[in-house]
Amino acid sequence: MDRIAKALELARKSQKPSGGRMLQTNVETEISYTYTRTVPVDVAFLRKQRVIGGIQDKRIVDAYKLLRTRVLQRMQQNNWKTLGITSVGEHDGKTLTAVNLAISIAMKLNFTVLLVDADMRRPNVHNLFGFQPALGLRDYLEADASIEDILVNPGIDRLVVLPGRGGGDTSSELLASPRMMDLVQELRSRYSSRLVIFDLPPVLVGDDVVAFAPNLDAALLVVEDNKTQGDELARTVDLLEGIDLIGTVLNKSTEENQGYDYYYY
Amino acid sequence: MNQGDRQPVMMLGDYVTILRRRKLQLIIPFLLILAASVTLAFTLPPVYRSEATILIERQEIPEELITTTVTGLVQEQIESLKQQILTSDNLWDIAEEFNLYPEDRSVENRQDIVSSMKEDILVAMVDVEAADPENTSKTSIVTVAFTVSFAASTPEVSQAVTERLSQLFMERNREARRTQTTEVTSFLGAEAKRLSEEIATYERDLAAFKQQNVNRLPELNSMNMKLYEQTELDLQRVEDEIQAMQTQQMSLQSQLAITEPYKEIVTEDGTVLLSDSQKLSVLTSQYLQATSKYSSDHPDVIRLRREIESLEGTSGAGTATDILAKLTIARDALLEARQTYSESHPDVQRFGSEVATLEQALRNKSYERSTGAQEAAVRPDNPAYVSIKIQLDTLQANLLASQNEQQQLTQKLAEYENRIAQTPVIESEYQALARGYDNARAKFEEIRGKQLQAQLAEQLEFGSKGQQFNLVEPAYLPSSPESPNRIGLALLGVVFAFSGGIGSVSLAEYMDRTIHGSKSLVAIFHAPPLAVIPVIDNGGRLLVKGKQRRLPAAASVIAAMFALGLTRAHVHVWPSLGA
Numbered sequence: 001m002d003r004i005a006k007a008l009e010l011a012r013k014s015q016k017p018s019g020g021r022m023l024q025t026n027v028e029t030e031i032s033y034t035y036t037r038t039v040p041v042d043v044a045f046l047r048k049q050r051v052i053g054g055i056q057d058k059r060i061v062d063a064y065k066l067l068r069t070r071v072l073q074r075m076q077q078n079n080w081k082t083l084g085i086t087s088v089g090e091h092d093g094k095t096l097t098a099v100n101l102a103i104s105i106a107m108k109l110n111f112t113v114l115l116v117d118a119d120m121r122r123p124n125v126h127n128l129f130g131f132q133p134a135l136g137l138r139d140y141l142e143a144d145a146s147i148e149d150i151l152v153n154p155g156i157d158r159l160v161v162l163p164g165r166g167g168g169d170t171s172s173e174l175l176a177s178p179r180m181m182d183l184v185q186e187l188r189s190r191y192s193s194r195l196v197i198f199d200l201p202p203v204l205v206g207d208d209v210v211a212f213a214p215n216l217d218a219a220l221l222v223v224e225d226n227k228t229q230g231d232e233l234a235r236t237v238d239l240l241e242g243i244d245l246i247g248t249v250l251n252k253s254t255e256e257n258q259g260y261d262y263y264y265y
Numbered sequence: 266m267n268q269g270d271r272q273p274v275m276m277l278g279d280y281v282t283i284l285r286r287r288k289l290q291l292i293i294p295f296l297l298i299l300a301a302s303v304t305l306a307f308t309l310p311p312v313y314r315s316e317a318t319i320l321i322e323r324q325e326i327p328e329e330l331i332t333t334t335v336t337g338l339v340q341e342q343i344e345s346l347k348q349q350i351l352t353s354d355n356l357w358d359i360a361e362e363f364n365l366y367p368e369d370r371s372v373e374n375r376q377d378i379v380s381s382m383k384e385d386i387l388v389a390m391v392d393v394e395a396a397d398p399e400n401t402s403k404t405s406i407v408t409v410a411f412t413v414s415f416a417a418s419t420p421e422v423s424q425a426v427t428e429r430l431s432q433l434f435m436e437r438n439r440e441a442r443r444t445q446t447t448e449v450t451s452f453l454g455a456e457a458k459r460l461s462e463e464i465a466t467y468e469r470d471l472a473a474f475k476q477q478n479v480n481r482l483p484e485l486n487s488m489n490m491k492l493y494e495q496t497e498l499d500l501q502r503v504e505d506e507i508q509a510m511q512t513q514q515m516s517l518q519s520q521l522a523i524t525e526p527y528k529e530i531v532t533e534d535g536t537v538l539l540s541d542s543q544k545l546s547v548l549t550s551q552y553l554q555a556t557s558k559y560s561s562d563h564p565d566v567i568r569l570r571r572e573i574e575s576l577e578g579t580s581g582a583g584t585a586t587d588i589l590a591k592l593t594i595a596r597d598a599l600l601e602a603r604q605t606y607s608e609s610h611p612d613v614q615r616f617g618s619e620v621a622t623l624e625q626a627l628r629n630k631s632y633e634r635s636t637g638a639q640e641a642a643v644r645p646d647n648p649a650y651v652s653i654k655i656q657l658d659t660l661q662a663n664l665l666a667s668q669n670e671q672q673q674l675t676q677k678l679a680e681y682e683n684r685i686a687q688t689p690v691i692e693s694e695y696q697a698l699a700r701g702y703d704n705a706r707a708k709f710e711e712i713r714g715k716q717l718q719a720q721l722a723e724q725l726e727f728g729s730k731g732q733q734f735n736l737v738e739p740a741y742l743p744s745s746p747e748s749p750n751r752i753g754l755a756l757l758g759v760v761f762a763f764s765g766g767i768g769s770v771s772l773a774e775y776m777d778r779t780i781h782g783s784k785s786l787v788a789i790f791h792a793p794p795l796a797v798i799p800v801i802d803n804g805g806r807l808l809v810k811g812k813q814r815r816l817p818a819a820a821s822v823i824a825a826m827f828a829l830g831l832t833r834a835h836v837h838v839w840p841s842l843g844a
Contacts, residue, residue, distance in 0.1 A: 067796030
């Protein structure tokens, strides 16, 4: 983390004369993204978006690291490659969790992460990184756009983003289409040490998550503390039945004691 | 927390979490209620209450001597006075006089004014627990005094109205007691008058009755009985006398009959001239002899008859001897009949009348003999005859007197008998009258006694010696307001504010169906969340810690404000309390 922060800081300084405050990717890993468009990312912008890289408070970063470690443990134990991240309702911090988890995993040197913005209703991943995608997942599924043209490197090593693009109301059909299935198959088989993280729409907004479920090895449910309704959560759990729920993330928590030992009776 | 299959046990930490989560729901109602109640406590207008104490003085003269006619317990009397004084008219007059409730007072809401005045007026008993003189283990509540108070917005008005009210109580009490005693006296007077009239009526009736039944009154019964017995004895004695006298009379008459009225006249030839009766008996025997020898128209028989008739003509229809004999028989029969039958029996009456007739005939005979013979013949000169004759005459006079007495006694006896027989008949009527009279008399005496008592009691009240009210503590000018209790209200406000805050938190918590903390997730998923991500601000810092620090800060600010408010109140609103 410190290393990346320093690197980011260095990059920001080096970019000053041009006024762009661009983040440059590391030269050694550039080979991995031969076909990938690299987008420079502003650190202050990341901080504003609460994305790791911009976060200064170590406890938050540690919390994401803990999440990363536990998710990876379970994924590796079951040899899972695809992880859907969803939530009960909107604005629960699902996308932020996906992004920060992806960044955290990418920071481990032996993992590459592909973050797919599968929320075709309100794609938001690119907003967190602060770029506007020319093409999105929808373009691949509907218009036969080349996947290489769509992938974006947000300026973080070992992290590639497959951004989404809004519009249209056929999101669930598209997500359940054979082309999508093929894409997932291809993505998970392209790199052995790659984890594919899907940023899914909220469970209760439509049938997208349920329709897409067969493509997922596991799912992670983001619950917003003090906002998510208990009965809605129960309905969500019912809908997610059959999917391996890797666990939950309590987001925007106001709990004072963040230690886990508190809950192990 | 509200969801899930199992309800996790709430721990102190959970409550702290809830309070932290809902600090606004706690603090805002707390501050609002506190502000409202403190404002209320310090803006409520002051109410001053003045109080007057009226001592109930027992009557000066012991009740054993004079009992007052004012009845009822002291509490009842005071309550009754209160009802008399706190009438709408009285209260309205007072309100007008002292200009109470100037903003609201109008004829339209007169009733409201009166009602609020009634609420502001307090009449309270001052009770003392006293040992019962008869039963020392028991105690009874004795009202020794009572207080009258009035609450108003200024001390002066409060004092003035209280003074007026206490005066009213004193005056009304005096008036009421006097009126009551006077009423009792006049009532008893009227009752006594009525009873005395009733007694007079009874007296008149009794007098008339007694007059009407003068000898038959039951109270004379025993006397009548005695008289009856006495009369009976007298009668018996008189009858005995009469009988004795009659016997004597008969013997005298027979003596007289055989005694010649005249001395024996011896003629020269030595024959003794016979008296008429000797002649008659000689003639009678000669006549009897002649009639056996001759027929009735024989000249001898006729001559003898003539002689006899001439001799007999002097002595009337029959001889005295015959009559006497007959009389004796008749009397015996009468006596016998009387022994057997009552006086009214026909036999007795018949014999009675026969005796009477014979006696009359005998008297006539004697008279004829004494007068007629006297005139016809010369006075008898035989001393024996004369002596017997005198005895006989005396006896006859006595006999006559005794017979008269007997008659009178018989009549009297009948009279007494009649009285005794009628007594029971009039007795009940007489008793009724007498009883009515006695009752009326007794009642009159009783009422009369009571009337005297009541007059005494009246004197007692009018002389102000009875139980009376004494204003021991006149209405004072209250120096500090009775209410509102500002500190109390403010403290109550704090309590309410806390309750309101806690209530609002509880309500919010109850209504809230959302997930709170990892515990809720444990309850649903039976596993803790993989990670707990705190709230991150846009500067990438934790928000939780910073917010936490505000709660104690806010609390201390409230506490400081409150303490300051109390201090100020202490200094400015209740200077007297501070002193």
